[in-house]
Amino acid sequence: MLSGQPAEVEEKKTDMFAAIMIVLTFVLVLAFAVQPLFVSKGAAIASDKVKLETLEIRKLSLYEQIKELELEFDMGNVSSDDYQRNRIELKREVSMVLEQLNSISSE
Amino acid sequence: MNKRFLVVILAIALLMIVWVGLGFEGNELPYVTIRELTTNYEKKPGKRFRLGGNVKEGSIFRNDNDPLALSFVLMQEGNRLPVSYHKIVPDMFKDGSEVIVEGIYDGEYFFADNLMTKCASRYEGDLRDTKTSL
Amino acid sequence: MPVYGASLLSLSLSFAVLTIFLIVLFLRRDDDRFFFVAQRTSLGVCFLVTLATMTLLASLLKSDFDVDYVAKYTSLGTPTLYKFTAMWAGQSGSLLFWLFVLCSYSAVVLLQNRNKHQKLMPYVIMTLTVIQAFFLLLVNFVANPFSPVDANFPIQDGLGLNPLLQNPTMAIHPPMLYLGYVGFSVPFAFAVAALCSRQLDVVWVQTIRRWTLFTWLALGIGVLLGGWWAYNELGWGGYWAWDPVENASFMPWLTGTAFIHSIIIQEKKNMLKVWNMILILVTFLLCIFGTFLTRSGIVSSVHSFTESSLGPIFLTFVFLILAVCIYLILTRLDDLKTEKRLESFVSRESGFLFNNVVFVSICFAVLWGTMFPVISEAVTGTQITVGAPFFNQITIPIGLILLFLAGIGPLLAWRKTSKESLIRNFSIPVLTGLGMVTVVMVFGIRAIYPLVTVFLTAFVATSITLEFWRGITVRTRKFGESPFMALVKMISKNRSRYGGYIVHIGIVFMFIGFIGKAFDKDKEWSMSVGEEVQIAGYDIVLSDLNEEERPNHFAWIATLDVIKEGKDVVSLHPEKRIYFHRNPNPDRRQPHSELSLHSTWREDVYSVFGGIDPDKELLTIKIMVNRLVRFVWLGGYLLLLGTVIALWPARRSRRKEN
Numbered sequence: 079m080l081s082g083q084p085a086e087v088e089e090k091k092t093d094m095f096a097a098i099m100i101v102l103t104f105v106l107v108l109a110f111a112v113q114p115l116f117v118s119k120g121a122a123i124a125s126d127k128v129k130l131e132t133l134e135i136r137k138l139s140l141y142e143q144i145k146e147l148e149l150e151f152d153m154g155n156v157s158s159d160d161y162q163r164n165r166i167e168l169k170r171e172v173s174m175v176l177e178q179l180n181s182i183s184s185e
Numbered sequence: 186m187n188k189r190f191l192v193v194i195l196a197i198a199l200l201m202i203v204w205v206g207l208g209f210e211g212n213e214l215p216y217v218t219i220r221e222l223t224t225n226y227e228k229k230p231g232k233r234f235r236l237g238g239n240v241k242e243g244s245i246f247r248n249d250n251d252p253l254a255l256s257f258v259l260m261q262e263g264n265r266l267p268v269s270y271h272k273i274v275p276d277m278f279k280d281g282s283e284v285i286v287e288g289i290y291d292g293e294y295f296f297a298d299n300l301m302t303k304c305a306s307r308y309e310g311d312l313r314d315t316k317t318s319l
Numbered sequence: 320m321p322v323y324g325a326s327l328l329s330l331s332l333s334f335a336v337l338t339i340f341l342i343v344l345f346l347r348r349d350d351d352r353f354f355f356v357a358q359r360t361s362l363g364v365c366f367l368v369t370l371a372t373m374t375l376l377a378s379l380l381k382s383d384f385d386v387d388y389v390a391k392y393t394s395l396g397t398p399t400l401y402k403f404t405a406m407w408a409g410q411s412g413s414l415l416f417w418l419f420v421l422c423s424y425s426a427v428v429l430l431q432n433r434n435k436h437q438k439l440m441p442y443v444i445m446t447l448t449v450i451q452a453f454f455l456l457l458v459n460f461v462a463n464p465f466s467p468v469d470a471n472f473p474i475q476d477g478l479g480l481n482p483l484l485q486n487p488t489m490a491i492h493p494p495m496l497y498l499g500y501v502g503f504s505v506p507f508a509f510a511v512a513a514l515c516s517r518q519l520d521v522v523w524v525q526t527i528r529r530w531t532l533f534t535w536l537a538l539g540i541g542v543l544l545g546g547w548w549a550y551n552e553l554g555w556g557g558y559w560a561w562d563p564v565e566n567a568s569f570m571p572w573l574t575g576t577a578f579i580h581s582i583i584i585q586e587k588k589n590m591l592k593v594w595n596m597i598l599i600l601v602t603f604l605l606c607i608f609g610t611f612l613t614r615s616g617i618v619s620s621v622h623s624f625t626e627s628s629l630g631p632i633f634l635t636f637v638f639l640i641l642a643v644c645i646y647l648i649l650t651r652l653d654d655l656k657t658e659k660r661l662e663s664f665v666s667r668e669s670g671f672l673f674n675n676v677v678f679v680s681i682c683f684a685v686l687w688g689t690m691f692p693v694i695s696e697a698v699t700g701t702q703i704t705v706g707a708p709f710f711n712q713i714t715i716p717i718g719l720i721l722l723f724l725a726g727i728g729p730l731l732a733w734r735k736t737s738k739e740s741l742i743r744n745f746s747i748p749v750l751t752g753l754g755m756v757t758v759v760m761v762f763g764i765r766a767i768y769p770l771v772t773v774f775l776t777a778f779v780a781t782s783i784t785l786e787f788w789r790g791i792t793v794r795t796r797k798f799g800e801s802p803f804m805a806l807v808k809m810i811s812k813n814r815s816r817y818g819g820y821i822v823h824i825g826i827v828f829m830f831i832g833f834i835g836k837a838f839d840k841d842k843e844w845s846m847s848v849g850e851e852v853q854i855a856g857y858d859i860v861l862s863d864l865n866e867e868e869r870p871n872h873f874a875w876i877a878t879l880d881v882i883k884e885g886k887d888v889v890s891l892h893p894e895k896r897i898y899f900h901r902n903p904n905p906d907r908r909q910p911h912s913e914l915s916l917h918s919t920w921r922e923d924v925y926s927v928f929g930g931i932d933p934d935k936e937l938l939t940i941k942i943m944v945n946r947l948v949r950f951v952w953l954g955g956y957l958l959l960l961g962t963v964i965a966l967w968p969a970r971r972s973r974r975k976e977n
Contacts, residue, residue, distance in 0.1 A: 092320075092322075093322060096320070096322040096323040096326070097322075099323050100322075100323055100326040100327070100330070103327065103330070103367070103370065104330055107330075107334065107360075107363040107366060107367060108363075110359055110362070110363060111334075111356055111359035111360045111362075111363050112356060112359070113359065114352065114355035114356060114358075114359060115352055115355075115356060131522055132518075132520045132521060132522055135521050135522060135525050136520075136521060136589075139521070139586055139587060143587055143733075146813070146816070147733075149790070149793070149813070150732065152793040152797070153786070153789035153790055153792075153793050154743065154789060155730060155732065155740065155744060155786075155789070156732045156740060157737045157739050157740040159737055160732050160734075160735065160736065160737050160740065163734075163735075164732070164733060164734055167734075187660050187661060190661050190664075190669070190672070193664075194672070194676055197673075197676050197677075197680075198676065198680065201680035201683065201684070201717070202683075204684075204713065204716075204717075205683070205684045205687055205688075205713055208684075208705075208709050208712050208713040209691075209705060209709065212705050212706065212708050212709035212712065213703045213704075213705055213709075214703065214704045214705065214706055215701050215702070215703045215704075216692065216701065216702035216703065216704055217701065221701075235704055247932075251845055252845045252930065252932050252937055252939050253843055253844075253845050253929075253939055272843060273843055273927065273929030273930065273939050273941050274929070274930065276909070276910040276911050276912055277909075277910070287706075
């Protein structure tokens with residue numbers, strides 16, 4: 079930049095511009111942030127869904143494990159003893175999870 | 186059962202620590218100053234050291250018939266050490282540049298088998314110099 | 320512009336502090352509105368940081384030399400692409416970039432989980448915001464990328480970007496690495512949230528599984544690109560030097576790999592909860608530590624930036640996190656207990672467990688070797704470094720154990736594997752391995768490590784191939800599909816399983832590439848035009864030398880004819896370049912060697928133009944014959960492919976029907 083009067087004026091102008099920009103940005107973000115205070119969505123945070131969610135995930139995981147076990151058995155990776163033992167164990171766990179799920183939904 | 190597992194895993198971990206410890210044998214490379222190297226010199230053939238310093242201005246000497254054969258004087262805190270090197274030097278190697286050398290010392294010359302120039306990522310200079318550059 | 324950018328950064332910091340404050344209020348008062356506003360202010364931080372990043376980018380592209388950073392890392396002659404990449408060439412810019420990546424991730428997490436995981440999310444936002452605030456403190460007060468240039472004279476031009484960094488790979492290597500480094504913040508935040516809210520079951524693990532995989536992939540690709548760049552640009556003929564900064568990126572990858580294996584066990588069997596917590600904590604700390612190692616210059620390295628005041632600040636942050644997390648884990652030990660136990664040493668679970676122990680051991684060895692100079696200096700006063708030989712000696716055998724585990728793991732049944740299935744599953748792979756060893760021994764290879772590696776690679780490759788083959792047979796028999804259809808269906812129905820296998824095959828190929836290292840040859844000569852030299856069965860003739868003046872440098876170009884058994888193979892053209900060659904100050908001129916290589920599956924012929932004595936036209940040339948390097952890159956592609964398959968979203972609707 080050249081020295082002298084015009085450059086200084088220009089510099090002041092850009093400073094002003096930056097100041098306006100920053101205030102504008104600030105107001106924008108703040109407005110966005112406080113907006114939920116004025117909208118009565120009534121969307122309260124759902125309470126104890128965690129237990130349910132955990133059980134659902136557990137259930138799906140167990141179903142998948144049973145499927146995988148069957149695949150492994152079909153492929154011949156698992157001996158029939160191991161297969162039977164694991165299968166019974168997994169089924170037992172599934173029924174436990176299902177029982178818990180039932181008791182929650184009946185509450 | 187879980188106790189047995191814990192024991193086995195701890196045993197493996199211990200084994201690994203011993204293994205890492207053993208790995209140091211013969212691989213350690215002390216980073217010494219020129220003073221330490223020259224004053225505490227005892228004849229230990231094959232013992233490798235690592236040194237840092239600057240290339241003395243005007244001390245780089247190349248063999249006329251074999252440009253790979255190179256010698257220069259390494260400067261560090263007023264101490265000097267003649268270094269010989271027989272490999273391609275890094276791009277940034279020149280008079281005054283800061284280098285790290287690794288190699289063996291025979292009581293007089295330092296025979297480097299590895300030479301690194303410091304400062305590759307940081308690309309510094311004086312902004313004043315750019316006036317006339319491309 | 321710089322004023323605007325700097326104000327954006329301070330504004331972001333205040334919003335970050337506000338977010339933390341609001342979350343604390345929410346947890347105290349339990350008024351949902353605080354949480355809703357906190358979500359918004361957190362998004363606000365992300366927006367502001369993005370804006371600040373764009374501002375710096377604009378300054379770089381416009382060559383606004385009033386900004387110190389722009390003047391130091393770009394010049395008018397810098398090509399546009401590299402003005403862009405100058406964003407992460409220097410310290411303050413790369414810190415801002417780190418922050419930008421973190422904010423982008425946080426925004427995605429916030430939006431994805433807007434109405435999910437209500438117990439976890441407040442703590443997740445809090446953790447992420449604390450990390451953001453730390454980096455915001457750095458860019459605001461320690462290394463501000465918008466600080467004005469410190470010069471009392473008009474600046475005509477900037478200093479320009481280091482020519483070594485002017486390479487397309489270098490344009491994507493750091494961002495990839497950052498995607499990985501920063502990405503581990505998200506699983507870490509969920510882990511902390513799980514601890515704080517005592518929701519230590521599978522939910523958090525399930526939520527971060529794909530995040531972790533993505534992050535792990537980005538880090539892996541980042542590391543590989545670094546190796547690729549070193550090999551193709553730096554000219555010392557290797558892709559891995561065990562440099563502290565390389566190690567810094569490798570360590571979180573190792574613990575991250577352990578983590579993605581061990582969370583499978585938590586997901587399936589609800590075990591190893593404490594262990595997973597520790598693993599993700601260590602991985603995240605190693606990521607921060609890696610950033611710190613690159614930035615602090617504490618361990619001298621070719622990559623690291625010159626010494627700065629960042630060291631103590633980073634260390635304080637690391638120790639704070641460590642202390643908080645250890646406290647959290649200790650106070651929640653009861654919740655972390657599992658009712659299940661391991662049943663047998665020969666089971667999938669214990670396979671994973673051993674894999675974990677080995678990964679952590681390698682990480683420990685690498686950490687120890689990397690930090691040894693610092694530790695030894697503190698203890699004895701003399702810095703003792705350990706070079707590549709140490710790391711190779713330590714890690715090669717442990718790596719081979721890992722390879723072995725990668726081979727047997729998939730063949731072990733969950734819980735317990737019976738003897739007969741062991742024999743059935745392993746006899747063919749073992750025989751193939753022994754067969755391959757015999758073959759290479761016939762070819763005259765006797766060294767122990769290559770032989771063991773050959774055995775293991777053949778063993779693992781066979782066991783995985785068999786796995787694919789058996790899967791296909793089952794489907795063709797059961798559903799009457801064509802083998803190809805069966806393959807496609809099988810993979811798409813079990814993405815993580817088969818994706819994982821493909822990654823393992825990739826690792827096998829990498830190990831094949833690593834064996835090649837044992838058979839590399841290299842030699843240096845001083846040559847004049849017309850001379851001929853021999854190396855590893857090649858005749859190499861220096862047939863020509865040209866000079867050329869290009870826009871930003873001057874180049875000598877050598878022509879090397881590579882001849883094998885009397886036949887021309889290729890002509891290589893390594894160059895010696897002088898950047899800024901018209902600068903009157905010779906110290907500002909920068910020489911640079913541009914290597915040239917010819918790559919085949921068998922070997923690469925790699926040539927470097929070391930130097931030239933212009934008076935006598937005597938050149939120094941280095942030729943290397945590097946074996947099997949291509950397999951390393953092939954392994955990298957397979958790693959990418961396999962992980963993408965594992966990451967590919969399963970069709971939701973189908974799953975629900977089941």
